Amino acid sequence: MNVDTAYVRPADMEDAISIKASLRAAGMYGCGLTAAQLGWGVKGPEQTIIDISGLDFGPDVCLADSGSMVLAANAPLERLRLNPLISGQMPTFADFLGYVGSTAMRNQASLGGNLLWGAGDLEVLFAVVDAKLRFAGNGRAQSLGQITSDRSDDLLVSIIVPALQESRIFVEKLGHRQAFSPARVVVAGCVGRQSVRLAVRLAGNPVVLVETSWPMNGPLDDALFTGDTDIHLKTVAHNLLRGHLAQLAQQDMA
Amino acid sequence: MNAVTGLEEKLRGTFRYLAEGQPEGTLHGALLTSPLAHATIRRLDVSAARSLNGVHAVVTAADVPSDFLMGTAILDRPPLARAKVRFQGEPIAAVAAETKAIADAALALIAFELEPLPIVSAPRDALDEGAAKLHDSGNLCSDFIYSRGDARADFEDCAHVIDHTLTTPRQVPAAMELEGGICIPSPTGIELRAATHSPFYTRSLIASMLGLPDKEVRVIGSPIGGSYGGKEEIHIQPVLALLAWTARRPVRLVLERSQSMAFATTRHPFEIALKIGCDRAGRLLALTADVLVDNGAYASFGPEVLDTGMECIQSAYAFKSVSLRGRLAYTNNGVGGAFRGFGALQTLTAIELAVDILARKASIDPLAFRRINLAGANDPGPLGQAIIPQPELSKVADALSALPVWRDETPSQRYLSGTGYALVRKGEGFAGGGPNGASGVLALTLDGQVTFQSSLVEMGQGLESTVRNILLASFDLGDADICCATGSSDAGADSGPTSASRGTQIALRLIRAGKMPFLEKLYVGAAEILQVPMDALRLGPGGFYQRMAPQNKPDLSLSDLAASAGEIVTRIDIPGIETTQAGVKVHTLFTACAARAGVRIDRWTGQVVCTGLDLLPACGPPISPLAFHGQMTGAGAQALGFCLTEHQPYEEGTVMARNFDSYFIPTIADVPDINVHPVTWLAPDDPVGIRGAGEIGLNAAAPAIANAVASALDAAPTHLPVRPEWVLGVLARQGRTP
Numbered sequence: 003m004n005v006d007t008a009y010v011r012p013a014d015m016e017d018a019i020s021i022k023a024s025l026r027a028a029g030m031y032g033c034g035l036t037a038a039q040l041g042w043g044v045k046g047p048e049q050t051i052i053d054i055s056g057l058d059f060g061p062d063v064c065l066a067d068s069g070s071m072v073l074a075a076n077a078p079l080e081r082l083r084l085n086p087l088i089s090g091q092m093p094t095f096a097d098f099l100g101y102v103g104s105t106a107m108r109n110q111a112s113l114g115g116n117l118l119w120g121a122g123d124l125e126v127l128f129a130v131v132d133a134k135l136r137f138a139g140n141g142r143a144q145s146l147g148q149i150t151s152d153r154s155d156d157l158l159v160s161i162i163v164p165a166l167q168e169s170r171i172f173v174e175k176l177g178h179r180q181a182f183s184p185a186r187v188v189v190a191g192c193v194g195r196q197s198v199r200l201a202v203r204l205a206g207n208p209v210v211l212v213e214t215s216w217p218m219n220g221p222l223d224d225a226l227f228t229g230d231t232d233i234h235l236k237t238v239a240h241n242l243l244r245g246h247l248a249q250l251a252q253q254d255m256a
Numbered sequence: 257m258n259a260v261t262g263l264e265e266k267l268r269g270t271f272r273y274l275a276e277g278q279p280e281g282t283l284h285g286a287l288l289t290s291p292l293a294h295a296t297i298r299r300l301d302v303s304a305a306r307s308l309n310g311v312h313a314v315v316t317a318a319d320v321p322s323d324f325l326m327g328t329a330i331l332d333r334p335p336l337a338r339a340k341v342r343f344q345g346e347p348i349a350a351v352a353a354e355t356k357a358i359a360d361a362a363l364a365l366i367a368f369e370l371e372p373l374p375i376v377s378a379p380r381d382a383l384d385e386g387a388a389k390l391h392d393s394g395n396l397c398s399d400f401i402y403s404r405g406d407a408r409a410d411f412e413d414c415a416h417v418i419d420h421t422l423t424t425p426r427q428v429p430a431a432m433e434l435e436g437g438i439c440i441p442s443p444t445g446i447e448l449r450a451a452t453h454s455p456f457y458t459r460s461l462i463a464s465m466l467g468l469p470d471k472e473v474r475v476i477g478s479p480i481g482g483s484y485g486g487k488e489e490i491h492i493q494p495v496l497a498l499l500a501w502t503a504r505r506p507v508r509l510v511l512e513r514s515q516s517m518a519f520a521t522t523r524h525p526f527e528i529a530l531k532i533g534c535d536r537a538g539r540l541l542a543l544t545a546d547v548l549v550d551n552g553a554y555a556s557f558g559p560e561v562l563d564t565g566m567e568c569i570q571s572a573y574a575f576k577s578v579s580l581r582g583r584l585a586y587t588n589n590g591v592g593g594a595f596r597g598f599g600a601l602q603t604l605t606a607i608e609l610a611v612d613i614l615a616r617k618a619s620i621d622p623l624a625f626r627r628i629n630l631a632g633a634n635d636p637g638p639l640g641q642a643i644i645p646q647p648e649l650s651k652v653a654d655a656l657s658a659l660p661v662w663r664d665e666t667p668s669q670r671y672l673s674g675t676g677y678a679l680v681r682k683g684e685g686f687a688g689g690g691p692n693g694a695s696g697v698l699a700l701t702l703d704g705q706v707t708f709q710s711s712l713v714e715m716g717q718g719l720e721s722t723v724r725n726i727l728l729a730s731f732d733l734g735d736a737d738i739c740c741a742t743g744s745s746d747a748g749a750d751s752g753p754t755s756a757s758r759g760t761q762i763a764l765r766l767i768r769a770g771k772m773p774f775l776e777k778l779y780v781g782a783a784e785i786l787q788v789p790m791d792a793l794r795l796g797p798g799g800f801y802q803r804m805a806p807q808n809k810p811d812l813s814l815s816d817l818a819a820s821a822g823e824i825v826t827r828i829d830i831p832g833i834e835t836t837q838a839g840v841k842v843h844t845l846f847t848a849c850a851a852r853a854g855v856r857i858d859r860w861t862g863q864v865v866c867t868g869l870d871l872l873p874a875c876g877p878p879i880s881p882l883a884f885h886g887q888m889t890g891a892g893a894q895a896l897g898f899c900l901t902e903h904q905p906y907e908e909g910t911v912m913a914r915n916f917d918s919y920f921i922p923t924i925a926d927v928p929d930i931n932v933h934p935v936t937w938l939a940p941d942d943p944v945g946i947r948g949a950g951e952i953g954l955n956a957a958a959p960a961i962a963n964a965v966a967s968a969l970d971a972a973p974t975h976l977p978v979r980p981e982w983v984l985g986v987l988a989r990q991g992r993t994p
Contacts, residue, residue: 176861176863178901178920179901179920179922179923179925179926180865180923180925180926181923181925181926182923182925183920183923184917187861234862234980234981234984237984238860238861238862238980238984241859241860241861241993241994242860242861244994245669245670245860245994248994
């Protein structure tokens with residue numbers, strides 16, 4: 003493969019922001035990018051990559067006083083998978099990272115990239131746990147669902163996952179094979195004391211997030227299964243959500 | 257450790273394929289391929305491309321002798337499309353230029369007009385009276401008819417009869433090394449460095465195209481970065497040779513993956529309709545088979561693939577009567593060709609599924625059912641031919657029955673599990689008529705090494721380490737004393753293709769046949785130099801030792817022997833192990849293998865995961881245990897793809913998967929533990945003593961996986977790969993969805 007993409011390595015965060023400002027749409031932040039990224043042509047992206055993999059965004063994972071987990075946006079997914087804080091605090095996340103990509107690819111890809119590039123598997127999980135994204139130069143953190151406008155000019159610095167001690171989480175990805183496979187369906191759920199947040203991504207459609215009361219009475223919200231997708235994937239998403247929720251309801255009964 | 261060529265480079269990831277390391281001044285080759293699947297070439301004007309600065313050659317069909325066509329049983333394929341294009345991606349023209357940019361610019365300057373023709377996409381439609389013809393001879397490329405006994409009458413006597421139809425996928429070879437090479441011309445000939453299973457065949461083909469004597473064409477075809485049959489085909493060699501010969505400059509031409517996905521020959525999709533029946537005791541009485549094969553646009557190895565598939569359609573069982581029909585139809589769906597398993601994979605998977613269905617219907621355990629019907633050790637072959645006796649078949653069945661029972665998975669609301677079995681056999685080497693014989697050379701070279709020279713090729717299967725082990729076992733020499741020279745027409749002896757699982761068999765038989773005459777020459781030479789009788793000498797590590805005066809170093813080193821006596825050479829020729837039979841192509845030497853597979857099926861998603869695989873190949877004692885294990889586990893992974901994930905779809909002649917982001921080869925995460933249990937016993941009087949390991953593991957693993965799916969679902973797959981949509985549909989009909 004002949005990759006023609008140009009790369010620049012900023013000295014620090016300010017330098018990165020300055021380069022992006024000068025390049026505008028001709029530049030993009032990148033971190034652990036691989037030439038095999040889906041959606042690119044064989045020559046890689048046309049924009050200049052502003053490589054932020056070497057910048058100091060703090061430790062990969064740390065715990066805030068509130069019990070929230072703060073994750074560095076440029077942390078490689080494989081490092082996160084192996085991080086003991088994540089396995090302890092949110093084992094579902096650690097396990098799920100085993101299905102996002104192949105080891106070789108996952109070693110390179112970053113959490114921030116997966117969340118913002120538009121079709122990442124982790125977006126579904128982080129939607130149900132109501133993770134907040136913090137961008138450089140902007141103290142206020144935003145929920146994933148609030149990011150409706152294009153934030154590609156902004157530099158994502160960290161992701162804050164709230165304390166989830168009393169929540170139960172599930173997430174599943176269905177691809178054509180076990181790993182290194184584009185997702186056909188990703189579903190996730192986060193069940194709290196009185197409510198449940200459910201999210202679904204069908205093929206390349208946007209993530210749909212629905213919050214409802216727990217225990218659930220009645221069928222799943224049809225809104226979760228919207229999008230131009232074949233009936234099989236909708237059936238699978240439906241089965242997965244119903245199956246996981248039934249298991250959790252049984253646990254509650256027990 | 258064996259000094260296998262390139263071992264360290266392979267481990268370090270720095271190994272280079274034949275198409276890399278081009279000499280200074282090498283031109284860049286590029287192909288103009290057809291965007292349409294079926295069309296008449298109305299106009300093709302390369303004048304502007306030829307006049308572009310930096311372009312050294314532009315070739316089209318007009319530069320190829322008009323009677324030059326490629327193929328094996330049927331010669332029907334021009335290296336560059338002539339008058340018509342018959343598949344998307346078929347080369348129309350090629351250029352050689354100073355740089356890639358110039359080559360691309362030249363391609364853009366080629367003016368051509370294609371007038372679309374009706375596309376023939378379904379093999380059944382292809383055989384309709386009114387279908388558009390791909391070739392003047394019609395769309396029936398080849399057919400196969402065979403019957404034994406009276407199947408119709410025997411079905412009347414059956415207590416149980418079942419029908420089953422299976423369609424199989426178009427699997428892509430997906431080798432790491434793409435089709436490509438370098439060609440270096442000289443004033444009188446060319447040197448072609450491009451992967452091939454058969455350097456001598458490639459040499460004679462290229463020589464005839466260029467009008468050169470064979471000796472003026474040198475072909476280096478090995479090592480190969482993976483083939484699986486794809487490079488048994490003639491791929492870009494003729495175009496590459498034509499460019500270099502025309503440009504009078506070295507040319508490098510390597511396809512891109514997206515080109516390869518359309519150009520490379522694929523596994524033939526089969527539609528196999530079977531009807532089998534047995535009596536109350538479970539004895540198989542009758543089989544009818546109607547097989548329709550999508551051959552794609554050119555014959556290639558299609559007729560041989562069909563013949564092999566039909567020969568194997570009875571698997572390892574003794575049917576009282578059979579009635580078999582197979583047809584190979586031309587379509588505009590790429591080109592089907594040689595592929596590991598070679599037609600047998602498809603038919604063995606179908607018959608093994610059918611056998612399990614019938615066993616269940618007869619309420620007989622599938623393993624017991626197989627034992628009841630196993631062909632006898634001295635029975636004729638499946639088409640009535642004389643074969644090498646197969647007493648190992650019962651040993652394989654014994655070993656399969658003796659496998660430790662898998663612990664059942666914990667019952668789950670979500671998952672179903674199943675176990676499947678298969679017991680198969682397939683002919684090794686080529687059918688009667690060959691090429692089954694082979695030649696090779698044993699030589700003491702001037703550097704003092706005992707060298708086995710052959711044109712067999714190394715494609716990752718471990719040929720070289722196997723040959724080295726045979727040499728070590730044959731000559732009691734040290735590792736540094738032996739050498740294996742393979743993979744080129746320099747060998748001086750045509751060993752035939754490294755295909756059909758025959759490489760190890762051929763190497764072993766050649767060395768075995770040449771050993772004594774070669775040793776005699778060595779002893780004569782050594783005795784003369786040392787002035788002692790031959791029986792006073794012993795060959796050992798490093799050279800010759802005098803028996804009565806043992807030392808820790810040889811009395812005459814091999815290099816001193818070579819220096820004094822010159823190169824000592826023994827040419828070896830062995831005949832093919834083959835029989836011929838009127839009307840059908842038959843094999844004589846068969847390999848048996850059994851398999852057991854476990855699967856877990858997700859009732860929520862319809863996904864199938866293979867949880868375990870046991871392979872029991874009856875190939876005799878493995879000569880190179882690691883290579884043997886690699887062949888088997890690799891076969892298991894390829895079987896997973898065949899059964900669960902791989903298919904190259906065509907829509908109206910258009911290739912739908914151009915890369916591995918849409919064509920799904922199993923990754924290591926999909927591959928379960930694969931346990932290999934070699935059945936090493938072969939009859940003491942077996943004329944070979946081993947069997948090839950290249951294909952048989954795949955041929956057993958795939959039907960075992962398919963049967964495991966059938967066992968879990970209580971419904972046999974009708975299409976491979978098994979699609980989650982089909983699984984959920986079956987479960988819904990059974991009322992077993994969540």
